Amino acid sequence: MWVFCAINAHWEGKLRITSVQGARVTFSWKGPWKLAANSYGRVLLDLGQSPQLGAHVLLEIDQFDLHGQDWGSGTAVLRDAQVFCRWMRDGTPLLPYYPDVAHQA
Numbered sequence: 001m002w003v004f005c006a007i008n009a010h011w012e013g014k015l016r017i018t019s020v021q022g023a024r025v026t027f028s029w030k031g032p033w034k035l036a037a038n039s040y041g042r043v044l045l046d047l048g049q050s051p052q053l054g055a056h057v058l059l060e061i062d063q064f065d066l067h068g069q070d071w072g073s074g075t076a077v078l079r080d081a082q083v084f085c086r087w088m089r090d091g092t093p094l095l096p097y098y099p100d101v102a103h104q105a
Contacts, residue, residue, distance in 0.1 A: 002039045003058070007048035015045070017052050023078045023096030027059065032072035037064045044079065053099045056081035 009015040014030040036043060045059040057078050064074035078097040087094040 001042040001044070002036070003044045003046060004033065004036050005048075006036075006045040006059075010047040010050060010052075015047070017050075018073075020053075020078075020099060023098050024075065025059065025078060026073065026075050028071060028073045030071045032064075032066065034066065036061075037066050037072055044084070045076075046081070053078070055097070055099065057097055057099075058084055 006015050009029065009031075015027065015032075016029075017025050017027050019026045036045065043061045043064070045061065047053075047057050047059065049056045058081060059076035060079050062075045062077065064072060066072045078099065079094065080097040083092075083095060083097070086092045
């Protein structure tokens with residue numbers, strides 16, 4: 001499993017959630033890290049306190065495609081940061097995070 005801190009990229013608007021359908025999202029990333037795109041196993045991006053979703057979330061990537069050197073896009077499942085920490089510590093179920101509709105951008 002890989003967990004990458006993508007807080008700065010998200011807050012700078014380089015990593016954006018482009019659509020939300022329940023806990024599933026699509027995202028685009030200007031200047032993505034090739035390591036995140038080419039890692040095997042579970043890959044999660046920590047977005048911190050997301051200005052788009054109003055919560056501290058992680059993206060668990062399902063698919064990530066690089067489009068040249070400048071940008072990438074993909075799909076992911078949202079994970080609540082506190083639930084993720086409990087899953088790492090205790091093995092409690094890692095449930096998807098369903099954002100409040102009012103915060104979706």
